[in-house]
Amino acid sequence: MRFRLTAFGLHLLGSASALTLILGALYLGWYRWPGWYLTGVVHVLWIVPIVDLGLGPMLTLIIASPVKPRRELRRDIAIIVAVQIAALIYGGVTLWQGRPLYYTYSADRLELVQASDLHSAEIDLALKEAPELAPHWYSTVRWVWAKIPDDEAGTKLVQSAVFGGQDVIDMPRYFRPWAEGLPKLKENLQAVADIESVSKPGRQWLTQRLPLLGLSPTQRNAMIMWGNGKPLVAVFDPQSLKIRAILSPY
Numbered sequence: 001m002r003f004r005l006t007a008f009g010l011h012l013l014g015s016a017s018a019l020t021l022i023l024g025a026l027y028l029g030w031y032r033w034p035g036w037y038l039t040g041v042v043h044v045l046w047i048v049p050i051v052d053l054g055l056g057p058m059l060t061l062i063i064a065s066p067v068k069p070r071r072e073l074r075r076d077i078a079i080i081v082a083v084q085i086a087a088l089i090y091g092g093v094t095l096w097q098g099r100p101l102y103y104t105y106s107a108d109r110l111e112l113v114q115a116s117d118l119h120s121a122e123i124d125l126a127l128k129e130a131p132e133l134a135p136h137w138y139s140t141v142r143w144v145w146a147k148i149p150d151d152e153a154g155t156k157l158v159q160s161a162v163f164g165g166q167d168v169i170d171m172p173r174y175f176r177p178w179a180e181g182l183p184k185l186k187e188n189l190q191a192v193a194d195i196e197s198v199s200k201p202g203r204q205w206l207t208q209r210l211p212l213l214g215l216s217p218t219q220r221n222a223m224i225m226w227g228n229g230k231p232l233v234a235v236f237d238p239q240s241l242k243i244r245a246i247l248s249p250y
Contacts, residue, residue, distance in 0.1 A: 038227025145181025
């Protein structure tokens with residue numbers, strides 16, 4: 001039994017180290033709050049720790065017998081590790097392709113933009129026309145203002161977005177520094193009770209929560225934040241316009 005437990009412990013330690021290294025790097029670079037929530041990544045990622053931390057070491061515990069020939073034991077463990085690596089690669093690639101690249105302000109809302117949302121043609125245009133905010137493979141998540149152009153192109157973009165087509169948040173060539181959009185953002189802030197996209201119980205919860213942050217629930221200091229699934233609410237300091245909290249009213 002001691003042999004089995006030793007093999008199990010070593011396998012678990014190796015699996016946990018690899019998982020922590022890969023998922024930790026992705027979390028720190030892209031998936032910190034509210035990234036993991038808005039992407040809905042939890043619904044996809046659950047398979048990785050189950051396979052890497054649960055199934056893999058447990059199978060090693062079962063097959064690791066001191067009387068089994070070492071060649072056969074190495075073969076069996078290699079098969080288990082191969083399955084684990086496949087699961088880890090699947091999870092890592094899924095996270096990488098869907099990593100948050102931007103939190104955008106546009107019109108009356110904040111929205112998440114993931115790497116998978118951007119077409120290569122738009123990325124190429126952004127690299128030529130607005131390289132300072134264009135996405136690179138190493139880019140971490142940034143807050144930007146997705147400014148709708150004040151010309152015919154802007155009108156077409158609005159019409160396209162209304163009918164489910166391409167939106168300005170899918171075109172990083174139009175992105176501007178976050179600070180430049182704050183005056184417009186301030187004009188579109190709402191009191192939490194007026195955010196229709198949030199359910200009535202959610203608005204009531206926000207009304208109770210804001211005083212704990214030193215903010216008034218009757219002030220226009222909040223904005224809806226969209227991603228995949230249920231939205232969040234970003235709450236701003238009405239004077240400095242710094243984000244004080246990003247809350248889930250559900």
